[in-house]
Amino acid sequence: MNDEQLELFPSFRKAEITVSPDFSEKNMVSIRYNARLKRQIRCSANGIFGRPELILPEYMKSDDFAKSRDLAAEWATYALRRKTQKNKARIKDILSRFWQSIDQVLAERGETSLYVVEKLPPIISKGNHHDLEQIFAAVNETYFNGKLQCRITWSNRTGGQSFHSIRKDPFTGESFHLISISRGYDFKNCPFFAIAGVVYHECLHIAIPPKQGSKRRIVHGKIFRQHEKRYIYYDEWQKWHKEVLPENIRIMRKKR
Ligand SMILES: [Zn+2]
Known part of the structure; x- marks a missing residue:
């Protein structure tokens, strides 16, 4: 439709007027944006006339x-x-509908979910000392009846963090779970039970997905912690994690 035709349909024009991303007229709430926020929103009483001010992730500006x-x-x-x-229940309900609406918009754009990170790191499960595939298979068999589906890799991060994410296969376009384990575990001094412990922890994130609480996402909730303790070497792993891992990470960083 060109401009002339548009004149015949004024309502089309109207629909094209963009809404201000800095103010919700309906609720008299001013909005600020923060590029570092992803799956979190905030508010304060700093708006005009003591009205709320909302802080949203940058991508919600469109x-x-x-x-x-x-x-x-x-x-x-x-x-x-x-x-x-009553208010708590209402907050929880609005927030849950809000995140649903966000996922809907993203789905319409062809983006599956916020947890999907586009860039896929190389997946390397064989380390210098330990094979993650092998350890994952044992954990999967013992604790998940072999039903858990995911890929596993040694992480490139030097921060010593192990984590779970959802990635997209660049070839098939399908999403999959990816577990990344800190290289601090790929040491000769790392016993099997310690790696299995961290692998089990990350597997649990797949089995017990994060939940939306009234303010933030609950990642390590009560149920998660209960399940985590079912790992038979839980105490031994935690001890190793606290006492040996930091030292391994120090050595790792020096080498870089
Ligand atoms: Zn965790």
Whole structure:
């Protein structure tokens, strides 16, 4: 449709007017953006006339998130009120609908979920001393009846972090779980039970996905911690994790 044709349909024009991303008129809430936020929103009482101010992840600035922003603004007005039982329930409900709407917009854009990180690191499961594939198979068999599906790799990060993420296969376009284990575990001094411990922990993140609480995502909730302790070498692994791993990471960083 060209400009002339548009004149015949004024309503089309109207629909094209962009909504301000800096203010939710419906709720009188001003909005700021933070590029570091991903799956978290915040609010304060710093808006105009003591109204709430909402802080959203930068990517929510675009027009397709306008309705989601109104939901978030509604959340902000309740989040700053007294936390009565009723209010807490309402906050939780709005927040859950808000994240659902975000996922919907992303799905419409062809982006599966926020947890999907586009760039795929090389997947290397054979380390200098330990083969993660082997350890994963044992953990999977023992604790998940061999039903867990994921890929596993030694991490390139030097921070000593092990983590779970959802990636997209560049060839098939399918999403898969990826477990990344800190190289600090790929040492001769690392016993099998320690690697199996961290692998089990990351596997649990697949079996017990994070839940949305009233303020933030609950990653290591009560149920997660209960399950984590079912690992028979839990105490031994924790001891190794606290006492030996930091030293291995120090050595690792020196080598770089
Ligand atoms: Zn964890």
